Amino acid sequence: MQDDSRPLSPHLQIYRPQLTSVLSISHRASGVFLALGTLALVYWFAAMASGPEVFAQAQMIAGAWYGQVLLVLWTFSLFYHLCNGIRHLFWDAGYGFEIRHAYATGYVVLVAAAVLTAGTWVLALAGGQ
């Protein structure tokens, strides 16, 4: 057993955040947040199975401001986790380990996630009018 009073490494509170480390912990955070989103997913299908009234209620929640905020956050988390997940799959296959590649692909992931999220909502809002 480890003694809890021993100092821990790498002292996260004085460690300067880097793109690579921030994206790494964000991958986990977005994954946990998306896991919470599965509750909304199941609720939506269960509401549909329960009939038009319950489904209308679910659609109302999804369309309310708090529902829309959550859906935007889940959309961005999904695209971020998906794009960064592909980045991880390339690492697993042995590619992209150079520092400059890790940074370049990190920026590509952020831009791709932002563009996909914006595109999704532009199309959704245009279609919903």
Place this chain on the structure above:
Amino acid sequence: MDYRSPISRARGLGSAKEGAAHWWMQRLTAAALVPLLLWFVASLIGLTGAGYDDAVAWVSTPWITVLLIATIAVVFHHAQLGLQVVLEDYVHSEWLKVLSIALVKFAAVLLAIGGIYSVLRVAFGG
């Protein structure tokens, strides 16, 4: 210095005899979710503004029913594998770690069954 025998290294199973099964399944489900979730999000975009009847007609289309069930099953498998790694890394009390991982597994299975049951109920017009 490597003390493992060549056959042990080749099998890569370790002492628990399951080796990289968790790691591999996490990657396999991730790869499956790329097309499934891109399709799902694209479908939801098409459904914005649609009413109950449109949503039911969409879920009831046979190949869509199949893909939705696949998506739900793989999503919960992937989520459970991911949450397990997070809990293994950050929960330091052994019994709490085992308990939380077990609870996440139970929840994932229950929610997956709930989601799949709902999709089937819509598809078969229950």
